Amino acid sequence: MTAGLLLFLSQTGTYLAIREVGPAIAVTIFFIYPTVTTLLAWKVFKDKPSWQQWVAIGLIYSGCTWLSFAPKAQPKAASPAVVSTVTMTTPTKVKGVRVAPANAPSISPTPAPKSDSPKSGISPLGVIEAMLAGIVFAMEGIIAQSCFGKVNPAVFTGMIFSVEWVALLAVTIPFNHVPVNTGLMLMGGLLSLATLSGYLFNNFGIKAIGAASTAVIGSSGPAVTAILALVIIGDLLTLQNWLAILVVTIGVVLMNIAKAMKKS
Numbered sequence: 001m002t003a004g005l006l007l008f009l010s011q012t013g014t015y016l017a018i019r020e021v022g023p024a025i026a027v028t029i030f031f032i033y034p035t036v037t038t039l040l041a042w043k044v045f046k047d048k049p050s051w052q053q054w055v056a057i058g059l060i061y062s063g064c065t066w067l068s069f070a071p072k073a074q075p076k077a078a079s080p081a082v083v084s085t086v087t088m089t090t091p092t093k094v095k096g097v098r099v100a101p102a103n104a105p106s107i108s109p110t111p112a113p114k115s116d117s118p119k120s121g122i123s124p125l126g127v128i129e130a131m132l133a134g135i136v137f138a139m140e141g142i143i144a145q146s147c148f149g150k151v152n153p154a155v156f157t158g159m160i161f162s163v164e165w166v167a168l169l170a171v172t173i174p175f176n177h178v179p180v181n182t183g184l185m186l187m188g189g190l191l192s193l194a195t196l197s198g199y200l201f202n203n204f205g206i207k208a209i210g211a212a213s214t215a216v217i218g219s220s221g222p223a224v225t226a227i228l229a230l231v232i233i234g235d236l237l238t239l240q241n242w243l244a245i246l247v248v249t250i251g252v253v254l255m256n257i258a259k260a261m262k263k264s
C-alpha cells in the first residue's frame with residue numbers, strides 16, 4: 001500500500017512539474033532518482049557506492065542545478081497592431097455643406113515593443129515538484145526491492161497500481177464536472193497502458209539486477225524526452241539547457257559503467 005501511494009505521489013508531482021517547466025526539464029530533474037536510489041540502497045542494503053559513482057552523483061546534481069537556474073527559451077509572440085489616435089477637430093459648415101475635419105483619425109499598425117531576449121527563468125515550483133517526484137519514486141523502488149524476495153513482480157505491480165487507482169479516484173472526485181470526450185478518454189487509456197507497461201518492466205528489472213542498476217539503466221529518459229519534446233511539441237530549449245541535460249546524461253552513463261565495474 002505504501003509503495004502504491006508513493007507511486008501516485010511521484011506521478012502527480014511529475015505531471016505538475018511538466019505543466020510548469022515542460023517535459024524535457026521536468027523529466028531531467030526527475031531523474032535525480034537514480035542517485036537517491038543509490039544512496040538509499042547504501043543505507044538499507046549496505047551497498048556502498050564506489051568513488052566512480054560518487055563522481056557520477058556529483059555530475060548529475062551539478063547538471064540538474066545548472067538546468068534549474070538556466071534560462072529557458074520562450075516562443076516568440078506575434079506583435080499586435082496598435083491603433084494610434086489623433087484628436088478630431090469640430091467639423092465646420094461652409095454654405096450649408098458639411099465639411100469633414102482636416103485632421104481625421106488615422107489607423108496605422110504600430111509594432112508592440114519587443115523583448116530584448118526571448119528567454120525567461122524556469123519556474124522554481126516546477127523544479128521542486130520534479131525533485132520531490134524523483135525522491136518519492138526512489139523510495140518506491142527501494143520498497144519494491146525489499147518485497148521482491150516474497151512477491152512476484154507482476155503481482156506487486158498489480159497491487160501498487162490498484163492502490164494508485166483508488167487514490168486517484170479519491171482525489172479526482174471533486175473535479176467530476178470536467179467534460180470528458182472521446183479523445184481525452186483515448187489519450188488517458190494510452191497513457192495508462194504505457195505507464196503500466198513501463199512499471200511492470202521496471203519491477204522485473206529491479207528483481208533481476210536490483211533497484212540501483214535498474215534506475216541507472218533506465219536513466220536515458222532525459223535525453224530521449226528532450227529530443228521527443230522538441231520534435232513532437234516544439235518544446236524549445238536554450239544551449240545552456242541542452243548542455244545541462246548532456247552533463248546529466250554523462251553522469252548517468254558514468255554511474256552505469258561504475259556499477260558494472262563494481263559487479264565484475
